[in-house]
Amino acid sequence: MSSELFERIRRGERAAVATALNLLDARDHATRERAVPLLDELARGAREDTVRVGLTGAPGAGKSTLLDALVAALRARGRNIGIIAVDPSSQHSGGALLADRIRAGRAAGDDQVFFRSMAARGRLGGLAAATRAGLDVLAAAYDWVVVETVGVGQSEVEVADLVDTLVYVAQPGAGDILQTMKAGVLELPDVFAVNKADLGLPAERTAQELRRGLALGAVAADAWQPPVLLIAASEDRGIEALVDAILAHRDAVAPDARRARRRAGEERFVRHELLQRYGSFGIAAIGGPEGLAAHLAAVADLPPLTRVARIGDAVESALRSA
Template sequence: MTDALQHLREGGKPAMARMLARLESHARDAETIALLDAAYASPKGQSLGLTGPPGVGKSSLVNVLLREARSRGLTVGAIAVDPSSSRTGGALLGDRARLSSLDPSDDGVFVRSMAARGRLGGVSALAYPAAVVMQAVYDLVLVETVGVGQSETEIAGMTDSVMLCIQPASGDSLQFMKAGIMEVPDLAVVTKADLGVAARRAAADLRTALSVTKSESLPIHVCSAQSGEGIKPVFDAILSVLATAPREMRSNQAEHWLKAAIMSDFGTVGWFVIKGLALAKGADEPFAIHEKCRSLLTKSLSELDFT
C-alpha cells in the first residue's frame, strides 16, 4: 500500500473530502492517478448502485441504509450523482433534516454528491473513480444514480451489485420490464411500504410479472425509509447479493469505465484505435492506462498533417 493511500485510510472525513476535491480539480495529476490505481489495487469494501426513477425514495433509503450499516459496525460511504449539478449541495440526499441523523464527527460514514457533468450515460464521469477511492476506505459504498434509462446499465457497469427501487402503484415495473431493465438489478425493493396495500400489491405484481422471465429469481423486498419497516431485511439482502458478486467484476468495471471515458473524449474511432492497448493493460492500472491512452490519442491527432 502506498503512503498516500494509508493517509487516506487514516485521515477520516477531511482526507476523503480532500481526495474527492482533488479528483474534481486535478483529475489528471500524476499523484491523483497513482492514488486511484493504488485504491483500485487494494479494495476494502464493495459497492452497491441504487437506481430507480426520481422521487421513488432512493436518497431516503440511502440515509437509512447508512444508519443501518453503522449500527452493524460497518463503515460506509455514499455518492449521489446529482442531475442538477450543485457541486457543493448536500440537498441531494433528500432533506437536510434527514441527513442530520448522522453523527458529523463519525469517520465511519461519508456522504458526497457529485454533479452529473461529463455524462457517461447519466452517471458522472467522476463517479467511478470516486467509488474506487471510497471502496479502498469503507466497507460498503452506496452509489445513487439519477433517473432511469441509460443509467441502469451504466451503474451496473460500475458497481458490484445493483438495487432497483420501485414506487408503489406507479406502473413502473411494467415499464422496466418492457425496457429490459429488469435484467440489470440483483435486487429490487418496493419503497414507501408505509403507504400500505399499494406497496404490497406492487411487490406481488412484480413477482407475477417476473415469474415468466429469466429474472424470476430476483429478490424482491418491501420497505419504508420513513417507518423503518423492512430495512433490516433489505440490508441483509444487500449483503447477501454482494457476497455472491463475482470477483472479476472489478476488472470489468475498470474496462467499462475506460471505454466510456475514452469514447466520451475521442468517440468510437478513438476507442477503436486504442482498444488493444487499453484492454491489454487496463485491468491492472486503469487510471494510468487511461491517461496514457489520452495522451497517445491527443498526440496523434495533433500531428495530423494534410499538406
C-alpha cells in the same frame, strides 16, 4: 505525496478522504491528472471486503430516505459508510436534496459516515469518471460504500457498472412498473425494494408485478434470484431484511464472478470515457474499433483511469502525426 495520502485513506482518516475527493473533483484537468497515481494505488490496494452498493430508482421513490435508514441500520451493526449521491441531470436537484437529508438525518455529526454529492452541473470533467474514482477512494476507507442515483440503464453514470450489488427502489402505484423500468433494465438490479409499503395495496401490487416480470426471465437454477422486498423507508420497516439481502447477494456471487463483473464494468467505462474525450474521430486515429480493442487488451491490467490516460496518449500522438 500520494503514498502518504493513500495510507491515511486506508486508515479511514476523514480529512485524507476529503483531500483525495477534492483532488479528483478539481476544476482543472492538470490537478485531476495528478490524482492518477493515487488512483493506481487505490486500485491495487483495494480492500476485497468493502461492500459496494448502488441505490437507484425513479425520482421520489424514496432512495434518500432509504439511505438514511440504511445508514442507521449499518451503524447499529458497527459498520462505517461512505456515500456518493450522483445527480446526472442539470435540472434535477436530488443530489442537493440528499445532501440536506443526510446532513439533517441521523448520520449528522457522525464521523463514521462520509457523504459527498456530485452533480453534472458546472462540471468540466466527466461525471462518470469522478464518481468511479470517488467510490474507489471511499472503498479504501469504509466498510460499505453506497452510491445513489436516479434511473438505471440509460443514465450517464451506469451505476450497475460501479457496484457489486444494485438495489432498485421501486415506487408503488406508478402505473405499470415494468413499463416504467424500460426493456432490459429489469435484468440489472440484484435486489428490488418496493418502498412505501405503509401505503398497503399499491405497494403489494407493484411487488407482485415485479415478481411476475422477474419470473419471465430465464435464469439458471443456481443463479441468484433477485428478491423483491417490501419496505417502508420512512418507518424503518424492512431495512434489516434489505441489509441481509444485500449481504446474501454478495455471498452468492463468487469472488471470481465479482471480479469479472467489475472488469466488464471498467472496460465499458474506459470505452465510454475515450469516446467522450476524443469522439469517433479519435478512435479512428488509433485504428477504429479493432485498434481500440488491441489498445484495451494491452493495458487491461492497469486501473481504469490509467487505461484512459494511456490510450488517450496514443490517440493524441496519432492525431498529432495524422
